[in-house]
Amino acid sequence: MSITAPSRLFARFIRHAGPAIASVSTLILTWETYVQLWGISPTALPAPTRIIVQGYEQREALACHTIATFQATTFGFASSLIVAFLFSILIDFFRQLRRALFPVFIITQTLPLVAIAPLIVLWFGFGLTPKIVLVALVTFFPMLVALTQGYEATDRNISALLASMGASRWRIFVMARLPSALPYFFAGLRISITYAVVGAIFAEYAGAARGLGIYILNAKNNFRPDLVLAAVFVSATLTLLLFGATVFLQRAAMPWARLTEARP
Amino acid sequence: MSSARLDLKRLRKSFGHTHVLADINLSVQPGEFVSILGPSGAGKSTILQLLTGAIAPDGGQMLLDDQPLTPAQHRFAFMPQGDALMPWRRIIGNTTLGLEVQGLGRQAARARVIPLFEEFGLAGFENHYPAQLSGGMRQRAALLRTVVQQRPMLLLDEPFGALDALTRAQMQRWLADMWTRHRWTVLLITHDVREAVLLSDRIYVLSARPACVAHHFQVPLDHPRHSVGSPELAALEARILQTLLNPED
Structure with missing residues (x-):
């Protein structure tokens, strides 16, 4: 490593993140100027500075509700992942199951959340369970599709090679089909994790003891759009962090994927 | 006969x-x-x-x-079209594939393959991923994976x-x-x-x-x-x- 490494890293960061930082700052600055110059009422559109100040004053309540949402998201998403993974294996080994199950899964995706969320709260109460169920409901199918597509993307030559070596179907699945599905799995993961947060907040909005969803509902009913937006800001940050975690996870799990362009 | x-x-x-x-x-x-x-x-x-x-x-x-x-x-030791190297396995892991499927332990399989890397022009590339190798080297790795299985043909x-x-x-x-x-x-x-x-x-x-x-x-x-x-x-x-x-x- 040369002495210039840190400054070069910083230059790389600016090159990659610079445009995004510029556009977001411009947006917030325009917003702030508009509210200040035109004297917009904070009950209609609060200025970003007000959102930050009020959000900071409410930090303990926000943190408590964020933790609840984070729990619902991760528990729901984890259970969805486990079930999707098991079903993907079953479907890969028994093709008829795909025809039997996919229509059912597609129907679950057509249910309007507005209708289904209150019902799930009605059935499972105000605790963690209805959130887990709803998060799983919105993320299960995308993950299942990602996995089954990933298995199908296996190089036929690699399967033929393993079969010629005498590998069993299960062995071929573990050695070839599973690793082949990794890029698809992570693509699905990135999309689903954003659904998961939205799903959790939606379930809380329909009724919960704690969570950003119920916090937003209460803030709205108390005519506090500044706190609504503060909660929105927190949930966006949470989603971005989870998204970043999946990107990090993918890099750790697929070290070979970044090498495709680097030949000696 | x-x-x-x-x-x-x-x-x-x-x-x-x-x-x-x-x-x-x-x-x-x-x-x-x-x-x-x-x-x-x-x-x-x-x-x-x-x-x-x-x-x-x-x-x-x-x-x-x-x-x-x-x-x-x-x-048979089969070498399919292309090289059929697994992108997620390092070259050493790709070349031991057939031995692993035959039931040989990872260490034993590596011990059998490592001495052949020199002759196949792959010495020093054991821990590279296939994507890091040229087309010719990938084919040599694929052939190494094939012959090391010691099948009659x-x-x-x-x-x-x-x-x-x-x-x-x-x-x-x-x-x-x-x-x-x-x-x-x-x-x-x-x-x-x-x-x-x-x-x-x-x-x-x-x-x-x-x-x-x-x-x-x-x-x-x-x-x-x-x-x-x-x-x-x-x-x-x-x-x-x-x-x-x-x-x-």
Whole structure:
């Protein structure tokens, strides 16, 4: 490593993140100027500075509700992942199951959340369970599709090679089909994790003891759009962090994927 | 009884109404390099699928060392088209694949493969991923993965088809040298006439579908054959090309 490494890293960061930082700052600055110059009422559109100040004053309540949402998201998403993974294996080994199950899964995706969320709260109460169920409901199918597509993307030559070596179907699945599905799995993961947060907040909005969803509902009913937006800001940050975690996870799990362009 | 390593007799195969193989008769002696040449879609790869047990023949006999082949035997070391290296395994992990499937432990498999890296021109690249290697090196790794399985016979399915012309020529010379040293029993599927002439002891030319053996050529020259454009090789290459381009003659 040369002495210039840190400054070069910083230059790389600016090159990659610079445009995004510029556009977001411009947006917030325009917003702030508009509210200040035109004297917009904070009950209609609060200025970003007000959102930050009020959000900071409410930090303990926000943190408590964020933790609840984070729990619902991760528990729901984890259970969805486990079930999707098991079903993907079953479907890969028994093709008829795909025809039997996919229509059912597609129907679950057509249910309007507005209708289904209150019902799930009605059935499972105000605790963690209805959130887990709803998060799983919105993320299960995308993950299942990602996995089954990933298995199908296996190089036929690699399967033929393993079969010629005498590998069993299960062995071929573990050695070839599973690793082949990794890029698809992570693509699905990135999309689903954003659904998961939205799903959790939606379930809380329909009724919960704690969570950003119920916090937003209460803030709205108390005519506090500044706190609504503060909660929105927190949930966006949470989603971005989870998204970043999946990107990090993918890099750790697929070290070979970044090498495709680097030949000696 | 014949002393052939591999003996195919009156082999037939259809897929639905498509008759792919009509009547395939061929044999490979131990230590012999035999090529199958044929037009695209003639069923060259079908023969390999039959041998590896991926599909079953409709009729005919497949004998390996005078014993009938059954699908569960896995007696061939197969090198599929392209290189079929697993992008997620390092080169060392790719080359030990066959040994691992045979049930050898990872350490034992590595101990068997590592000494061969030097000869295959891969020393120092054990821990690289396939994406970090050139096309020629990837093919050498694929061949290493194939031969290290120590099966009685190698099946090579258009091994250099995806390479650029220059790399392919280099790889053919390299394989000629390697084979001269090791004298593996090889059945090579190719549509490259020069490749077949350069490497083989004997060449079977298939007809268009439904395929049978249209011609059979001996290549009575010493190995390895490096002299590009040697008159004997050129003459034979021209003759084979002629039979492929004008099947009626």
